Amino acid sequence: IHNNNNNNNRNLLNSSEIIELPLKWRNGNIYTVNVSVGTPKQNLQLLLSSENSYYFTLATTLMNASICNMYYPINYLTCYSATKSTTYKSVKNVLIPNNYCRTVGLDHFQFENQTYFSTNFTFCVSLYFGPPLTELTNELFSGVLSLAYPYRSALSSIVSLIPPQFKKIVSLDLNDRYESSYLYLGGISNNIPINSNGKIFEYQWSESQPTINISDHRFTMFNPNLCGRNISKFTSQGGSFWVASISLQNTYIKLAYSIAQQFIKIFNGSCTITNYHTICQFSNSCSLLKFPNFYFTLSQTSQPVYFNLETIVIKKTSKNSVCEVEFAIVSSTLTNTDTDILLGTLVLKQLHISFDYSLYKVGFAPKNIITNEKNYSLIENRDYSTICKYIPVCIGQQKFNTTLQTCSDPNCGLFFELNDKSKVCEMSLGFEISLCFTVFLIVLWETIFLIKYY
Numbered sequence: 001i002h003n004n005n006n007n008n009n010r011n012l013l014n015s016s017e018i019i020e021l022p023l024k025w026r027n028g029n030i031y032t033v034n035v036s037v038g039t040p041k042q043n044l045q046l047l048l049s050s051e052n053s054y055y056f057t058l059a060t061t062l063m064n065a066s067i068c069n070m071y072y073p074i075n076y077l078t079c080y081s082a083t084k085s086t087t088y089k090s091v092k093n094v095l096i097p098n099n100y101c102r103t104v105g106l107d108h109f110q111f112e113n114q115t116y117f118s119t120n121f122t123f124c125v126s127l128y129f130g131p132p133l134t135e136l137t138n139e140l141f142s143g144v145l146s147l148a149y150p151y152r153s154a155l156s157s158i159v160s161l162i163p164p165q166f167k168k169i170v171s172l173d174l175n176d177r178y179e180s181s182y183l184y185l186g187g188i189s190n191n192i193p194i195n196s197n198g199k200i201f202e203y204q205w206s207e208s209q210p211t212i213n214i215s216d217h218r219f220t221m222f223n224p225n226l227c228g229r230n231i232s233k234f235t236s237q238g239g240s241f242w243v244a245s246i247s248l249q250n251t252y253i254k255l256a257y258s259i260a261q262q263f264i265k266i267f268n269g270s271c272t273i274t275n276y277h278t279i280c281q282f283s284n285s286c287s288l289l290k291f292p293n294f295y296f297t298l299s300q301t302s303q304p305v306y307f308n309l310e311t312i313v314i315k316k317t318s319k320n321s322v323c324e325v326e327f328a329i330v331s332s333t334l335t336n337t338d339t340d341i342l343l344g345t346l347v348l349k350q351l352h353i354s355f356d357y358s359l360y361k362v363g364f365a366p367k368n369i370i371t372n373e374k375n376y377s378l379i380e381n382r383d384y385s386t387i388c389k390y391i392p393v394c395i396g397q398q399k400f401n402t403t404l405q406t407c408s409d410p411n412c413g414l415f416f417e418l419n420d421k422s423k424v425c426e427m428s429l430g431f432e433i434s435l436c437f438t439v440f441l442i443v444l445w446e447t448i449f450l451i452k453y454y
Contacts, residue, residue: 018166018187021111023048025177029251029345033145033183034112037121038085043112044142048183050217050248051146056123056155057101058143080142082107082125091122101125104155111161122156147248147355148216159357162186168357173367174349189352192365202365203352204305206298209360217246217355219362221341224296226309227266227388231259240300242340246353246362252277252328253312254342260331268389269325277314278327282387286316286323290386298364305364307350309387325387396423 023031024045031048037058044058058080082088082105091104101124110118123143147170150157159168166186173182173189182189188203206219221244224232232240247254255263255273264271264278271280282289291310298305312328328346354363394400394407396419401408412418412425419426427435 018171019111019163019185021183021185023174023181023183025175025181029349030249031174031181031345032141035109035145036112037080037109037123038082038107039087040085042080042085044080046143046145047141048248049144049146050148050246051144056121056143056145056157058123058125080125087120109161119160121160124155149357149360158185169354170357171352171354172348173352174345176349188354188363189365192352192367202303203354203363204298204302204365205356205361205363207361217362218339219244219246219298222297222300222302224294224341225304226263226294227292229266231263231266242296244296244341244343245339246348246355247342247344248348250342250344251346252330252344253347254330254332254344256340257332259340260329263329266389267387269387273329273331275330275333278329280325280327280387282323282325283321284323284386285321286318286325288386289316289323289325292388298362305351306366307347311350312346394423397425398423 021033023033026032026047032045033048034043034045036043082090085107087108089106091106103125104122105125106120106122108118109121109123145158147158150159158170162168162170162185169187171184171187171189173184173191175181192203209218221242222232223230223240224242230240232242242259260273264273264280267280267282269280269282271278291308291313293306293308295304295306297303309327314326314328316326317324328344349367351367352363352365354365355361356363392400392407397410398407399410400406407423409418409423410425415428415431416425417428418424
């Protein structure tokens with residue numbers, strides 16, 4: 001348990017004490033946590049996941065002894081063996097939550113080196129090795145610990161590991177390989193930066209999600225903005241928001257198909273987006289490129305949450321005064337999805353993230369305040385960029401076309417014509433003459449009628 005009473009730069013939302021658990025960075029920007037299960041203790045390394053189908057899944061030796069013996073000694077890992085634990089109990093008459101389960105079990109659980117808190121935990125004993133027990137890096141794990149909301153599952157969830165005296169809040173401070181990463185139980189991350197006024201930056205919390213049919217950390221992303229454009233109108237809803245979700249097993253930003261096709265039109269270059277990556281070519285030296293901030297709000301009135309697009313650049317290559325940039329932005333292969341955007345770990349490393357399991361909310365806070373010109377601030381709204389298309393200023397009755405990224409002239413019809421300078425529909429000269437002549441004839445007819453009959 002970490003106590004922060006003597007550190008003025010630390011900030012906790014709910015308690016002076018939280019449980020601080022170290023995470024291990026793994027190849028591919030995913031993270032694991034060390035635990036022990038059973039009696040005597042079996043030390044396991046679990047993949048941290050947000051997948052809603054997996055709450056607590058252990059790879060077992062029951063069906064895969066040869067695989068365990070072949071791979072796990074190399075990685076200094078072991079498979080879980082129920083037969084070696086004197087405290088293991090099989091849980092009967094429960095719905096098997098997924099195809100990876102051989103059975104559901106109950107055993108003693110605690111985090112590595114955290115002897116002050118332990119509990120009995122209900123988990124899935126895996127039938128075979130498959131996603132997410134194997135991972136794109138070809139590394140094997142002892143199992144999966146999910147941060148998903150506990151929805152309609154016989155398995156224990158991360159909430160079961162939070163002591164009852166603490167709030168039901170789980171936080172993440174994810175970093176690169178050579179920096180420490182942490183999982184916090186019972187409060188928010190404790191090293192939020194201080195702003196220029198000497199105050200700790202406040203967490204921005206999403207709106208509460210409905211408790212029906214919810215397990216993943218979904219939230220409403222209002223006013224998503226890139227290159228000075230509010231790009232929420234790319235969604236099928238056509239409103240001011242996207243439906244977003246957190247993904248710990250996904251490195252990239254994943255966009256819904258319809259949004260992905262429009263997203264790259266904002267860039268001032270030739271771009272191709274696929275379900276693997278996004279490649280863009282810019283007519284500039286790579287050293288001169290400046291990348292914009294992507295920012296959004298979690299309500300119509302909250303403060304923006306920022307991250308810079310350079311944080312999701314995989315590599316840059318200069319070729320004949322052209323810079324080819326590979327972004328960690330991918331497109332869903334499905335044309336219809338219930339989520340507009342998934343935020344992967346490359347983005348999550350730039351922010352403090354918290355999950356409120358009582359109110360079904362997601363919270364964000366800035367991690368770094370960078371003020372020099374070269375590494376411009378992730379906090380400051382800085383839309384200037386050399387990779388963004390010029391934003392035309394629409395005048396008069398012009399409207400901005402989000403698909404073409406241009407100003408569209410109004411349709412003036414038959415009797416009006418467009419003023420090229422003011423871009424306003426004005427009455428055409430021919431129609432004006434015809435109208436005046438028509439009025440003249442009406443007045444003349446009325447005059448003759450009055451003379452003749454009165």
